[in-house]
Amino acid sequence: GQTFHRAMMRSAASLTYEQAQAADEGRLDAQTDPLAGPLADLFACYRALTKARARRAPLDLDLPEREIVLSDAGRVTSVAFKERVDAHKLVEECMVLANVAAAETLREKGRPLLYRVHEEPSPDKLEGLRQVARETGLVLAKGQVLHTRHLNRLLAQAEGTEFDEMINMATLRSMTQAYYAPQNFGHFGLALREYAHFTSPIRRYADLIVHRALISAHGWGDDGLSAWDVEHLEDTAKAISEAERRSMTAERDTNDRYLAAYLSERMGAEFAGRISGVARFGVFVKLDETGADGLVPIRSIGAEYFRHDPEAQSLTGERTGATIQIGQRVLVKLAEAEPITGGLMLELLEVEGDALPVSRGGPSRGGPKRKAVKAKRKATKLARKSRRKG
Structure with missing residues (x-):
């Protein structure tokens, strides 16, 4: 069980x-040395929790987080991928x-709250993921009630291979938002029957709602949820x-x-x-x-006409039979970059x-800037539809 208290927390150590x-790796400094005991207990707790997590088998995606570093003048100085260590996972x-404790407590007390809901993927999205898996020689089994462990088996097949990141991204894009x-439909990705957002009330309104629900449930004051x-x-949730x-859209557009x-x-x-698509x-x-x-605009690819197969996510050259498909390694040249739209136009040089062969018209014929903006808008709309997730 668990208990909740109305209190304030002081972040005394403020460790990174x-x-x-x-x-945890035995490299203590002047700030962490006095805290060696509590830190050891925390990491021991984390390792116990990872065992419980393994039994629950939530979706185990491995997607590196990109870090864009800006100068004081607001210019991008570097782009790198953050390393994720046990301290983050703890x-x-x-x-x-x-x-989970917040959701359980409010449910047990019969109090209304906002649940964080994540439903299972649609059949169409799953079929799309199966197609991507097939194109890379991997398998996502059909004809069964889907559980996260089935997706984890696919991710395990891809781990350590050249398709690792692509399968992780395709799995992410197959998820629902x-x-x-106010109703509980469970959280598919975390493999949990009930889940709420409680831990970040200073930046998420849903968490503040849950805090106020707990205040009402425990009779801690008149600043809980009102009638x-x-x-x-329902309106608040929407x-x-x-x-x-x-x-999320603004964040993606800003990064682009x-x-x-x-x-x-x-x-x-x-x-x-x-x-990737x-x-x-x-x-x-x-x-x-x-x-x-x-x-890479299709008009700029090669010196022949390419037929598009949406099922296989591929292009096939009408004259040579050359196939361009999802998952292939390529070498490209940057033909255009539009900071205003976030669009990148590329020229395809090598496939695997x-x-x-370079097309006679090249990647920039027919007014590149106008077409780049138009293509970016079209591509962004398509990408947003395909990569929604929770």
């Missing part, structure tokens, strides 16, 4: 993740535990779910624009990457170095190490 990780597991609701709040929980989606600005100084440079109008490529996504 790196300091806590170093302490905090995450403790937060999940606290969120998480949302808030009006309870009556309008409003903050929509606000979250807008925020920063990356385009950063890469605009490297026009004509060549980059290694992987095909194939559409009727072109090929999406994720660049290894920065994780940026760019578009083989050079591609």
